Amino acid sequence: MNTDSSKEHSNKDHNTDYALLGFKCGIEIHQQLDGKKLFCNCPCDIKKGKPDYTVKRWLRASAGETGEVDKAASFEQQKLKYYLYHVFKDSTCLIELDEEPPMHVNQAALNTCLKVCKLLNVTVGDQIQFMRKVVVDGSNCSGFQRTALVGRNGFITLVNGKKISIESVCLEEEACQPIERLKTHDVYNLSRQGIPLIEIATGPDISSAEEAKETSAKLGMILRSVDGMKRGIGTIRQDVNVSIKGGARVEIKGFQEFKSIPKVIEYEVKRHMDLIKNGKKVEMHVRGHTPDFKTVYQRPMPGASRMYPETDIPIVLIDMSKIKTGVTLEQKETDMIHKFGLRNELAKEIVKRNIDMTGLAGKFKNIDANFLAETIINVPKEIKSRYKKDISVLDHLDVIEILDQGKIPKSAVFEILTELAQGKKVDYSRYKSVDAGFVEKIVKDVVANDPDAPIGALMGQAMAKLRGKADGKIVMELLKKYKGA
Ligand SMILES: [Zn+2]
Incomplete structure (x- = not known):
């Protein structure tokens, strides 16, 4: 019953x-x-x-x-x-x-x-x-x-x-x-x-x-x-x-x-x-x-x-x-999820637009597949809604390439693509990743200055000092390291 x-x-x-x-x-x-x-x-x-x-x-x-x-x-x-x-x-x-x-x-x-x-x-x-x-x-x-x-x-x-x-x-x-x-x-x-x-x-x-x-x-x-x-x-x-x-x-x-x-x-x-x-x-x-x-x-x-x-x-x-059939779209989505750990909606969009995720992930080995998919699918949507401009990330894979080479931080990708969408000439030196030692020094200073402040506040201070030229994830890891110590 x-x-x-x-x-x-x-x-x-x-x-x-x-x-x-x-x-x-x-x-x-x-x-x-x-x-x-x-x-x-x-x-x-x-x-x-x-x-x-x-x-x-x-x-x-x-x-x-x-x-x-x-x-x-x-x-x-x-x-x-x-x-x-x-x-x-x-x-x-x-x-x-x-x-x-x-x-x-x-x-x-x-x-x-x-x-x-x-x-x-x-x-x-x-x-x-x-x-x-x-x-x-x-x-x-x-x-x-x-x-x-x-x-x-x-x-x-x-x-x-x-x-x-x-x-x-x-x-x-x-x-x-x-x-x-x-x-x-x-x-x-x-x-x-x-x-x-x-x-x-x-x-x-x-x-x-x-x-x-x-x-x-x-x-x-x-x-x-x-x-x-x-x-x-x-x-x-x-x-x-x-x-x-x-x-x-x-x-x-x-x-x-x-x-x-x-x-x-x-x-x-x-x-x-x-x-x-x-x-x-x-x-x-x-x-x-x-x-x-x-x-x-x-x-x-x-x-x-x-x-x-x-x-x-x-x-x-x-x-x-x-009569031979290939795999269904549903199977392709499941494959994307298993192979790259993509979120459902991202996997759906990647399959719907027939984007060669396997090829891209193979080419840009240092970039997390979710970040890559997110950049291809969601960044253009965000730029469209904020600035009313169209851009296809697949037409600007050079940006992804310099990210893969570690020449720019992840956090710069959105701004660079926005500038490109607006038809601006991008000065990549402005976005250059700063030296890892320098990031560590800034974080150390911020923590030493105000050791009892909550980690979120310290993060804000460190990122302001680095002016977006360092990866937020790395800064956070360093903050945890020095605050814990
Ligand atoms: Zn006819």
């Missing part, structure tokens, strides 16, 4: 007891890839501004392979809208417009997806089949999206050891970017269509809002650990599925980053609780979310009758033995 109650406790975010509510949650992540599009040679650039020309289309709902007309499809058709596509010659061709059949699948994109599969421990079959998924909101010019199930039944492991299952990894084509939704028609940017997209879906194993955030961050980390991902706003989108006991599954779409996920989940769970308490039914549907962490109705949940095989694309054979 003890373990049960502690488990329940860990699933509590603020005042919501998720275990008691029978909370279930799964995440779906969509990550855009860079390079070329999935079924043509157009670049993955999303164009902005005035299009080269526009194309108008109407969509009609038709029955899928089950013979049933999709619920979401008829919902869209009721609106009797047409769709206007902005076409940009440099990043679209006739394939995006569905005027020409697709080319063979982009092998680079497929390999990137297979590497992700490997890191997610999913099982990949020896062949994949692309399917057509009916899309009825006009976001695909053809009225369908090509998608292939690449891997299934994987898992990731959270910090506390809990495994979150990965139900599927799909490789699909990105839809058009919505520009404007009007009463008579919707306007779309066609240049986004066809960009390769990896879709990862977890099982409904997530048991609290905070766990959803951790899962999302972990999946993001794994994606960023593989080369070939597109970066920046809009290149990764997440949907969150939630339900509680006595309710129904609701999908909340379009999270750009993981930070807002817990608050939106909390809002949605409260909404379900209120409906159930008042004897109302929780309907299965799709919702959007607002900047103030609320959710709003979007549309009905698409049914299962929306998939049929894409016969224009031959079956793709897979050989997983050729």
Whole structure:
């Protein structure tokens, strides 16, 4: 019973007891890839501004392979809208417009997806089949999206050891970017269509809002650990599925980053609780979310009758033995921490910026790795906030080199970099380290002058006399030595 109650406790975010509510949650992540599009040679650039020309289309709902007309499809058709596509010659061709059949699948994109599969421990079959998924909101010019199930039944492991299952990894084509939704028609940017997209879906194993955030961050980390991902706003989108006991599954779409996920989940769970308490039914549907962490109705949940095989694309054979992955960003961070004793945040930043810490530490053997990392990461931030100037320490490694040679004290590094950031010519002789014997003499004098003063006060006096030309750590050691004696 003890373990049960502690488990329940860990699933509590603020005042919501998720275990008691029978909370279930799964995440779906969509990550855009860079390079070329999935079924043509157009670049993955999303164009902005005035299009080269526009194309108008109407969509009609038709029955899928089950013979049933999709619920979401008829919902869209009721609106009797047409769709206007902005076409940009440099990043679209006739394939995006569905005027020409697709080319063979982009092998680079497929390999990137297979590497992700490997890191997610999913099982990949020896062949994949692309399917057509009916899309009825006009976001695909053809009225369908090509998608292939690449891997299934994987898992990731959270910090506390809990495994979150990965139900599927799909490789699909990105839809058009919505520009404007009007009463008579919707306007779309066609240049986004066809960009390769990896879709990862977890099982409904997530048991609290905070766990959803951790899962999302972990999946993001794994994606960023593989080369070939597109970066920046809009290149990764997440949907969150939630339900509680006595309710129904609701999908909340379009999270750009993981930070807002817990608050939106909390809002949605409260909404379900209120409906159930008042004897109302929780309907299965799709919702959007607002900047103030609320959710709003979007549309009905698409049914299962929306998939049929894409016969224009031959079956793709897979050989997983050729797929090699490197270490994940998380593993690199752990390595930094173990190898150099770096603090967590420093290790994170060093890895994020792809800084060659091993090379730097090997080059500057006399400098403590933490000090080196701190100088590279935090000193520019400090100079920016104090003096509104930009500097990259990696562009001024000569400063680090003279520190390594013992020609300047550590305490001078910040000032020298500040002067460099301000475009000043640095007079290094001003910062020259003073002779060790001289430092010792100053410390001795200071202690002799006022033997009963607290060590902090003596430190102030000694540093003032040395005018920053000696290392504070050494001065402190000497002070302890003479005061103790
Ligand atoms: Zn194209």
